[in-house]
Amino acid sequence: MNAPVDVSFFARAAKPITSYRPYWAKRFGVAPFLPMSRSEMEQLGWDSCDIILVTGDAYVDHPSFGMAVIGRVLEAQGFRVGIIAQPDWQSAEPFKTLGKPNLFWGVTAGNMDSMINRYTADRKIRSDDAYTPGDIGGKRPDRAALVYSQRCREAFKDVPIILGGIEGSLRRIAHYDYWSDKVRRSIVVDAKCDLLLYGNAERALVEIAHRLAGNETVDQITDVRGTAFVRRPGDPTSEGWIEIDSSEVDMPGRVDAHLNPYQTTSEQAQAQGQSCAKEDGEAAPNDLEQGTKVMQFVANPALAGRLKVPPRDKSVIRLPSFEKVKSDAVLYAHANRVMHLETNPGNARAMVQAHGEGATARDVWLNPPPIPLTTAEMDFVFDLPYARGPHPSYADEHGKHDGATKIPAWEMIRFSVNIMRGCFGGCTFCSITEHEGRIIQSRSEDSIIREVEEMRDKVEGFTGIVSDLGGPTANMYRLGCKTPEIEAACRKPSCVYPGICQNLHTDHAPLVKIYKRARELRGVKKVLIGSGLRYDLAVKSPEYVKELVQHHVGGYLKIAPEHTEGGPLSKMMKPGIGSYDKFKQMFEKFSEEAGKKQYLIPYFIAAHPGTSDEDMMNLALWLKRNGFRADQVQTFYPSPMATATAMYHTNMNPLKGLSRDPERAERVDIVRGDKRRRLHKAFLRYHDANNWPLLREALKTMGRADLIGNGKHHLIPTFQPMTDGSYSSARRKNSTPVGKASVKPSQGRLLTQHTGMPPRETGGPRTPAAGISKKRRKP
Numbered sequence: 001m002n003a004p005v006d007v008s009f010f011a012r013a014a015k016p017i018t019s020y021r022p023y024w025a026k027r028f029g030v031a032p033f034l035p036m037s038r039s040e041m042e043q044l045g046w047d048s049c050d051i052i053l054v055t056g057d058a059y060v061d062h063p064s065f066g067m068a069v070i071g072r073v074l075e076a077q078g079f080r081v082g083i084i085a086q087p088d089w090q091s092a093e094p095f096k097t098l099g100k101p102n103l104f105w106g107v108t109a110g111n112m113d114s115m116i117n118r119y120t121a122d123r124k125i126r127s128d129d130a131y132t133p134g135d136i137g138g139k140r141p142d143r144a145a146l147v148y149s150q151r152c153r154e155a156f157k158d159v160p161i162i163l164g165g166i167e168g169s170l171r172r173i174a175h176y177d178y179w180s181d182k183v184r185r186s187i188v189v190d191a192k193c194d195l196l197l198y199g200n201a202e203r204a205l206v207e208i209a210h211r212l213a214g215n216e217t218v219d220q221i222t223d224v225r226g227t228a229f230v231r232r233p234g235d236p237t238s239e240g241w242i243e244i245d246s247s248e249v250d251m252p253g254r255v256d257a258h259l260n261p262y263q264t265t266s267e268q269a270q271a272q273g274q275s276c277a278k279e280d281g282e283a284a285p286n287d288l289e290q291g292t293k294v295m296q297f298v299a300n301p302a303l304a305g306r307l308k309v310p311p312r313d314k315s316v317i318r319l320p321s322f323e324k325v326k327s328d329a330v331l332y333a334h335a336n337r338v339m340h341l342e343t344n345p346g347n348a349r350a351m352v353q354a355h356g357e358g359a360t361a362r363d364v365w366l367n368p369p370p371i372p373l374t375t376a377e378m379d380f381v382f383d384l385p386y387a388r389g390p391h392p393s394y395a396d397e398h399g400k401h402d403g404a405t406k407i408p409a410w411e412m413i414r415f416s417v418n419i420m421r422g423c424f425g426g427c428t429f430c431s432i433t434e435h436e437g438r439i440i441q442s443r444s445e446d447s448i449i450r451e452v453e454e455m456r457d458k459v460e461g462f463t464g465i466v467s468d469l470g471g472p473t474a475n476m477y478r479l480g481c482k483t484p485e486i487e488a489a490c491r492k493p494s495c496v497y498p499g500i501c502q503n504l505h506t507d508h509a510p511l512v513k514i515y516k517r518a519r520e521l522r523g524v525k526k527v528l529i530g531s532g533l534r535y536d537l538a539v540k541s542p543e544y545v546k547e548l549v550q551h552h553v554g555g556y557l558k559i560a561p562e563h564t565e566g567g568p569l570s571k572m573m574k575p576g577i578g579s580y581d582k583f584k585q586m587f588e589k590f591s592e593e594a595g596k597k598q599y600l601i602p603y604f605i606a607a608h609p610g611t612s613d614e615d616m617m618n619l620a621l622w623l624k625r626n627g628f629r630a631d632q633v634q635t636f637y638p639s640p641m642a643t644a645t646a647m648y649h650t651n652m653n654p655l656k657g658l659s660r661d662p663e664r665a666e667r668v669d670i671v672r673g674d675k676r677r678r679l680h681k682a683f684l685r686y687h688d689a690n691n692w693p694l695l696r697e698a699l700k701t702m703g704r705a706d707l708i709g710n711g712k713h714h715l716i717p718t719f720q721p722m723t724d725g726s727y728s729s730a731r732r733k734n735s736t737p738v739g740k741a742s743v744k745p746s747q748g749r750l751l752t753q754h755t756g757m758p759p760r761e762t763g764g765p766r767t768p769a770a771g772i773s774k775k776r777r778k779p
Helices: 024-028 038-043 066-076 114-118 144-155 165-169 187-191 202-213 265-271 322-327 329-341 375-382 408-413 432-436 445-458 484-489 509-519 542-551 566-572 577-593 613-625 643-650 674-684 689-701
Strands: 051-055 081-085 104-107 161-163 175-177 182-184 195-197 227-231 242-245 315-318 350-355 362-366 416-418 468-470 556-562 599-606
Touching: 051 066, 066 081, 066 202, 066 375, 104 144, 104 202, 144 161, 144 165, 144 187, 161 187, 165 187, 165 432, 175 643, 182 322, 187 195, 187 227, 187 362, 195 202, 202 375, 322 329, 322 350, 329 350, 329 643, 375 445, 416 445, 445 509, 468 509, 509 542, 542 577, 556 566, 556 577, 566 643, 577 599, 599 613, 599 674, 613 674, 674 689
Parallel strands: 051 081, 051 104, 104 161, 161 195, 242 315, 315 350, 416 468, 556 599
Antiparallel strands: 175 182, 195 227, 227 362, 350 362
């Protein structure tokens, strides 16, 4: 049975994006690529652009790239859309390339947050950028959304600026900034944009574009869901809203009614269902004299209406101000908790946060989240005429996008198909919920199959292998609440933690049907699943696991338990390792039935809030018992506005009740400092000899020197081979250079897969390095 996707509350709550009357410029037709130069505009017969999009990514006309989606959706509404991709931000001149936009600027840092794109989790500058031709770093500025907005204002100061993308979504309120180690203001204030669109913005952007085209001014557009903007105190557009003050914690709760001073002791006892009389019928000694008239207290009728809960659609929650959250960790955690409670489009209320005081005071106003797209609207968006490739200006002299002109991010998704949006997992370290929301938006089966066929027939280089049919999560397609009423009322941050909600529809049959239909298409040899798999959901559908394992795994399947210990898992909102064990059993059973040797590759996070040194030690022991040697290691990266980032900044757990009373608020162990972060990372790579000195020191300090030895039950050996003390990434460009793998190793050097072990120079059998016995060489 299919999930009730299009009969939900959300399908009836908004105007369809396909119902607008097209803008007059639709007569120009569809552009092969959205123009990036004046010459391309002239070829299309344009004298100007209605909308110009500025992005930090190279322009790839593919539905996995945000600017391509936004551009094509606006084009389908009849607007002339131009793109300025990765402009030189040193001056405003490159922003004048396409002339002055008639309606507005659309600004985004790109598919990734510009700071996460440029810096590692250790705050080191990356040398590469997967969204740039040639994988070259440095083609976008730090905090690109701010810089681009400033240059757009300099170029044409009277043109409205509408900011969007994930960088804007994650910074819509005052937020902790990992790179500067301080709380920064809302990006709406810093960018000085007219409107911020957070989340998937098609619905909001289409409405705003048509209203601006209808001569409405941008300052009048304050009622669109999924938008944020600045309001000055006393702004008449804020009239009619009921403000709910949530600017403090430990506010007094319910106050008991005052005692009636004229009520006798016996009457007080009777009101509580008791009696103070010595015997039934005997009056209490302090009863008023017989015949005394007692005054009666009644509720004030003037206050009756105020005791009702205000309507959500006219309620706005007052968050603690920027100045308060900047200096008060408790209030920062509280603001983060409130914001995450107001994410369901069915019941979320508007929020407001003050920035500045006195003459500089202004409020950042956030309207409720956007209404998710229906299946029909999703099909419309993905069925638009994408060129499915990079803009021709990036091609080499042969018209190819290989070698020096290759865009790695496009290569990664070149032969993949996005089937859904959103994630209801609620993992605290992940920003998908803050951006795409937790309501799953799914495409129809026919639309997905059409895209596979188009990719097969039109995309150069297709060999019959579909690299992925997925999305933020591989197996949440068409999953959701069993009833629309519960879906619209729910305020849980996760549908699968601490266990799978009883109201969650978990039938994978529609997904199994798509997998089977796609792999049976003519010209399709294999359909792989490359997106992250939610294995606690998968085990609910053995039919799905069987289809996945026997037909859609290319030898290895990557999944993410993230940890084995309960402490960090509870802070991540991830299931226990028992769910992984259950999935592993099913994986191995179905692999054996198919006669295939296939392997699970688990991913883990080091240094996540709530992780102790003992937790990482136990994880390392689990990895060794199960024969895993982690290749690529993920260290916790505090992205703006994530719940885990709030834990990192405040040492508090926003998932629990917050209080200034240390006995009522849960404190979280935070892994700070380079040395301790390196230690946690070293535990994940316990097999790397470069990490052994650090691990020996830590194990002795922890009182676990018994784990140092040369037996199978030991974590690390007592001997130390010669190492260069460095870590080589598993990525090809940072691995052992071609031609050096066959160089004879120096005496005493222990070879691993990272230092060129296979193949050996002679290709002969391995011999122990000098000074290392065969017994010691055993794992």
